[in-house]
Amino acid sequence: MPRKIWTGSINFGLVTIPVGLYAATEDHTIQFHQYQRGTADRIRYKRVNETTGDEVGYNDIVKGREHGDGIITVEQSELDEIAPGRSRTIDISTFVDLGEIDPVHFQKTYWLAPNSKEHYRPYNLLRRAMEQTGQAGIATFVLRGKQYLTAVRADSDVLALNTLYFADEIRDPADLVGDQPEQSKPTDKELQMATTIIESMSGEWQPEAYSDTYTERVEALLAEKARGGEVQAAEAPPQPTDVIDLTEALRRSVDEARKGRKPAPSEDLSELTKAELDDRAKQLGIKGRSKMKRAELEQAVAEAEQGSRRAS
Structure with a gap:
């Protein structure tokens, strides 16, 4: 059973629904400790006073910021006191079409579940109503000392809460690409070939068809080193397509697509066993x-x- 990381309520109109917040995802990244090279000695970090060099206990540490010629410190209890709704409410201020939210705003997903059986009816009422209208409730709430903009939406049998980036946290992409030269525009022929490739590679979204192959390789690396085996390097990434060769690369990709094959660079020979090779x-x-x-x-x-x- 996932651990509840926040308890509060959803408010829309005059309806209040007590809920708990749960992480919707889990991280399978392999965690490593740090050791001094050539030894089995763990490396540890300590909180130390930079003036005296003495280690400081966690309860003796406060947050603070420089201000003028001094420092202003703040207790966690003071931060909790000024949190909107005392950090315990998700106040929906408006409902919007979910499709209108640019994906760049989405940050992290959580599940919301009712705190008790008597709250299932209003919980399901809100979920079904948003499911039928395709609307998401926009709200703010405070979690772990930070205020979040969120979208509450219907997802299968539960309510989902997506934390969103505020507008001023989104970088302007124009700052990255700038003014592009006239010759950077694709020709009609190139665009037609690229469209053909995309259409030939189109399919249904099946998330279960994908897995974290890098984590699997790290596990295999550790097992191989434990056996004293040789570490095999993965295949080098393909070289960038030269502008001069772009049309030729597109033509070859279209040819392979018409033959019912995906472009060859997608195959990773390092995933084959020695016998298969x-x-x-x-x-x-x-x-x-x-x-x-x-x-x-x-x-x-x-x-x-x-x-x-x-040759073909």
């Missing part, structure tokens, strides 16, 4: 494959397949 090399007629190390075999197969595609 041997079989692929045998089919391609690669000589001397039995004496090759895995990395050499991987490179030979990649080069042979690339040559085969060019």
